[in-house]
Amino acid sequence: MKIQSLKLVYFSPTGTTEKFVNSIAKGIKINTKSCYNLTNPKQRDTEIIAKENELLIVATPVYMGRVPAIIKECLTNIKANKTPVVFTAVYGNRTYGNALLELKDILVEAGCIPLAGATFIGEHSFSSSELPIAKSRPTINDLRHAENFGKKIITKLNAIQSTKDISKINIPGNTPYGGITKLWSVDFIAISDKCKNHGLCAEVCPTGAINFENTRLIDIEKCISCCACIKNCPENARTIKKGKVKDAAIRLNSLFKEPKNLELFIE
Ligand SMILES: Cc1cc2nc3c(=O)[nH]c(=O)nc-3n(C[C@H](O)[C@H](O)[C@H](O)COP(=O)(O)O)c2cc1C
Structure with missing residues (x-):
């Protein structure tokens, strides 16, 4: 064909x-x-x-x-x-x-x-x-x-x-198909002093949840916890803070090593 x-x-x-x-x-x-x-x-x-x-x-x-x-x-x-x-x-x-x-x-x-x-x-x-x-x-x-x-x-x-x-x-x-399609609306991103507010995180966010002028402002309702902002930050200024998402990461890290x-x- x-x-x-x-x-x-x-x-x-x-x-x-x-x-x-x-x-x-x-x-x-x-x-x-x-x-x-x-x-x-x-x-x-x-x-x-x-x-x-x-x-x-x-x-x-x-x-x-x-x-x-x-x-x-x-x-x-x-x-x-x-x-x-x-x-x-x-x-x-x-x-x-x-x-x-x-x-x-x-x-x-x-x-x-x-x-x-x-x-x-x-x-x-x-x-x-x-x-x-x-x-x-x-x-x-x-x-x-x-x-x-x-x-x-x-x-x-x-x-x-x-x-x-x-x-x-x-x-x-x-x-x-089951499962939960509604994602958690959760404030899970810690932003350190290394953040220079240069906006790459806002550019890569697939839902426009990050404010371009002040990238510390995140609209939790829009955030889908995809972690694009964390993984693309050139300063490594963003991490997952204590709470629901971190607990999931701890569980996944211990249960799915193979x-x-x-x-x-x-x-
Ligand atoms: C909200 C959310 C839910 C996820 N659910 C699952 C899942 O059910 N099973 C799994 O193995 N990985 C799950 N993942 C991990 C992603 O499928 C995986 O990291 C994928 O490689 C991300 O693709 P990307 O790099 O193209 O964004 C989830 C990730 C996120 C952000």
């Missing part, structure tokens, strides 16, 4: 999902590509249209075993027309829960044909040097696996004539 162009659609506040998407795309080697980085609020308003002779790669981090609520509407609004899709969930070594199944279902509803799915491990958003959780993942090896997954996708596309030849993929999980592996769903 001939593919004219590649469309990459992803959300990635702390950058691990983006690394996997780029590695998969590297393995697929289709030069014509466009990118919709939904971390940027403006991109979430862009209409995404995909045709049958295009290939979509859609990737999300897992939040509470689910697709993050913030991108659900945007994914639901994709206008696809029998577009083959590669769907990927990146998680912080705890569990991907029902997120991959939910992502597949959203994309089928949007008009896509599931071609292949995958789960990968990324450093947990709540991970720090003090409380590492899947620290420094993806490794070079993780990204090599993602690139090889891209190569398998091309082999699969070359073996079929049209989307009619794509066989059904079974993804583990349950409906209703590194998990990728899972590929491709016939």
Whole structure:
């Protein structure tokens, strides 16, 4: 089956999902590509249209075993027309829960044909040097696996004539998806004197929760605890303070030390 162009659609506040998407795309080697980085609020308003002779790669981090609520509407609004899709969930070594199944279902509803799915491990958003959780993942090896997954996708596309030849993929999980999609509204970020108020945190915040003029002001109602501001601060001025999120980090650090592996769903 001939593919004219590649469309990459992803959300990635702390950058691990983006690394996997780029590695998969590297393995697929289709030069014509466009990118919709939904971390940027403006991109979430862009209409995404995909045709049958295009290939979509859609990737999300897992939040509470689910697709993050913030991108659900945007994914639901994709206008696809029998577009083959590669769907990927990146998680912080705890569990991907029902997120991959939910992502597949959203994309089928949007008009896509599931071609292949995958789960990968990324450093947990709540991970720090003090409380590492899947620290420094993806490794070079993780990204090599993602690139090889891209190569398998091309082999699969070359073996079929049209989307009619794509066989059904079974993804583990349950409906209703369950879990809590409403995130905690919690004041969890400590800001030290190292903060120079230069605003990178406000720029990378996917929800506009940080005030540009005074970056110490955070709108707790908008914050989705993605930790993009913490991980992108060049001064390391932001950390997780004592409380609910820190307690979760302590639990995750002690319970999920054994590194998990990728899972590929491709016939
Ligand atoms: C609010 C929130 C909820 C999360 N829930 C889960 C989860 O249920 N299971 C898991 O393994 N990781 C979970 N994570 C970790 C992320 O899935 C993981 O760190 C991912 O690599 C982040 O992707 P990004 O770097 O593209 O932002 C959660 C992270 C956040 C911020």
